[in-house]
Amino acid sequence: MEEFELVVGLEIHAQLSTKSKAYASDSAGFGDDPNTNISVITLGHPGTLPKANAQVIDFAIKMGLATNCTIRLENQYARKNYFYADLPKGYQITQDTTPICTNGFVDVKLKDGTVSRVGITRIHMEEDAGKSIHDQDYRDTLIDLNRAGVPLIEIVSEPDIRSSEQAGAYLTELRKVLRYLEICDGNMEEGSMRCDANISVRKKGASEFGNRCEVKNLNSIRNVQRAIEYEFQRQVELVKAGEHIDQNTLNFDAATGKTSVLRSKEMANDYRYFPEPDLPPVVLTNEYIQAIERDMPALPEQLFKRFTTEYQLTPYDANVLLDQKELAQYFMELGTHCANYKLAANWIMGAVKSYLNEQAIGITEFPIPPIQIAAIIQLIESNKINNTSATQILFPALINNPTANVAELAQSLNIIINTSDEDMMAFVNEVLAKYPDKVAEYKSGKKGLLGLFMGEVMKLAKGKLDPKEANKLVVAALEK
């Protein structure tokens, strides 16, 4: 096994979250009743023509810029011809020889800390087909054309991937970028992000690639990794046995974890690409691209740098916060109200995240606005409340009443630390009076008893004392 090397390239289809379709004004929304978003253009009725949605180009440019691609200025559309029941026109509008983005890359981090670069060959724009539903009727295949014409970008990587871990990291990173750009929801289960893997093996050190197989129907990152692992095994065994690897298109069965032949190379379609005569080439200017670049949100990689330098977070904390754009945004907003970034990060990763997990909700549904969390942190920092009462008493109370004045709420919950020396001395004196023997022991040198006195004082004060201040007073009283 060790003498072989895995070679993988991924083709990712990302459904763009535009309001309307790529070439028609029908809604591109997901989950509507079947065949409701179908104008004559979507249906491909005689005489209809495509009507290009400009947002598709903007989204594609964003993805290209985010993945370090060169953006093509003159973009031509092409037709890809094939017959299928869910393709009403008998062709798909796509790009062939002039993809809008070329020659990019993404750097991905592996568990062992190494960073590896995956090249991006091209990103092009195209339209989705409808959906064929084979399992809802015992006899017929049903067709839902709501998805027909929904815009996609196809992101084609170089064959730079050498392990299933790297494939997973690449997919995770791309998905994160798509979500940060808000151009695709990245949901693989619902099919808004789909992945085909081109997998081959070769002897380590070989310069030529082996015959590759294209595996389709991979509906999760985990399944992409499983398919890669399975194929690596299978192909290495074939090569070792001196057998030939057929250049087939394979289907991955998630239940068995195995691949099977979908179609052979001989059965491959001749798509007869040619320039789409119904759409003139779209000519972009550098100014246009620059304007889009200026409007782009900060990307995970840039934010990582900011979080670890400006905010002084650990790389681990930064990654946890950056995993979801909305969480990172919540954190950044919190950061504008609170300069103790470490404490802010701890609050989000601690109390906030555990609440979200308990309730199985996302940060966007979290009721407390960042400014209120900042107010809690402020109370802690100024020693008005302690951490325990903040998380266990104040935080739950605030969830039930998210707009309350935080300081007043703490007051009414009776958790404000009593900082007046007089009040504190009353507690200290009460405890010392309660344990005269122990006081004597302490005075004779058993300094370890300080913990006992402190515990009793805090208990008596129900946590409303600042422990540091209390400590000082107890020591002072004992040393008297």
Added chain:
Amino acid sequence: MRTYHSLEEVRADLLSSKTTLVSLVNYYLQRIETYQHLNVFLHVYADEAVQRAEAIDAKLKAGTAGKLAGMVISIKDMICYKDHPVSASSKILKGFKSIYSSTVVERILAEDAIIIGHVNCDEFAMGASNETSHYGNVLNFADNSLVPGGSSGGSAVSVQADLCLASLGTDTGGSIRQPAAFCGLVGLKPTYGRVSRYGIIAYASSFDQVGPVTKNVKDAALILEVIAGKDEFDATLSSKAVSNFSNLQAPKKNMRIAYITETIETEGIDPEIKAAMYNRVKALQADGHTVEPVSFPYLKYAVPTYYVLTTAEASSNLSRYDGVHFGYRSPNATDLESTYKLSRSEGFGEEVKRRIMLGTFVLSAGYYDAYYAKAQKVRRIIQEKSNEILSNYDLIILPTTPTTAFKIGEKTSDPVQMYLADIFTVQAPLAGLPAISVPETTHSNGLSIGIQVIGKRFGEQEMLDFAHYLTQNH
């Protein structure tokens, strides 16, 4: 009822109450009935036409009628009209009703034209004689043993036989101009990008244009004025302003006109057509214009280039007729594959299948560069060279056809002979230029001879002014 030769005549009689639009529509309906054997109309919208005529008569009285009030029009069976059948004269769309209207239909209706029916044409506009229609061929009204030309043969004969005043046809390689020439009419193909293709059944998307067939240049100009101009549903449309084309002016003195030597000095051109061309050249020179021969050696490549590119586009455009979503589905189909194969084999006619196969072939892996890519290059050269001529001259004149209308069945057994009928008409659509055919003279065989004028890109006004002048100066 008298025979009207222009909208102006119709309007004059309507305004002076010599007639009503209702009686004019009834007159046309009567003639459509009488001349059924010409096989022009596939569908006649009699009740609708009469109802609209009543409404427009009222508008005329009130002085609120649109530009095309009084114009009774037929539309080619390639043009979608909401809730009306449209079939491209093909079995594969038999019984299909469009659920939306083409932009051109919306525009002519908005100006109070009356659509009297859908007319026959070659199947999917593929033909030069109207003999490929699933519904049978159309007869030339001048001589019933002759073809009317094609593909807009029904459009031409509907006007020629006075079954309506004008018709909307489509022109891909000559489909408006050639039948107009064969039937003694005016046929106009606008600049590519001038008229919306939305709602026009596609044959070859980078060539197709809608245009009028009329009895005179002014009516053609008026219809163009109504149907031309920007449409958000056709991305290939120019946003160039549309002028009042029908406000025809006398052409300037000393025009610079080019005639293409290869079109006149060619084998197979009827000697009388050749003579007519030279007579016209002399007459124009005598009228003070500069008329000079130019060479266009690319002419021999025009027809093959045209057929490679149009069939390629057609093979893709016609993929949607697959028996799955609409149109004809073979009753013998048992699964998806046989639905495709049988529906398409049974639904399309011979000529359409020939072109789909040709187009599929020229786009196939391994042949693409030799055919499609090369033809694209030749098209670009034809475009450049045509524009070069038009940078030195105001207009180009050439015959519309090498012969007058030919016999029914004469060329059906030899597709290449049929394709060569387009020899003079494919240059303009290859170059995307506007062109018009107007009646020039009458052949000794009694049939009309057409002359063609090619204008500059979006130079319709100058072309129409000149074409009008030609018809006024025989």
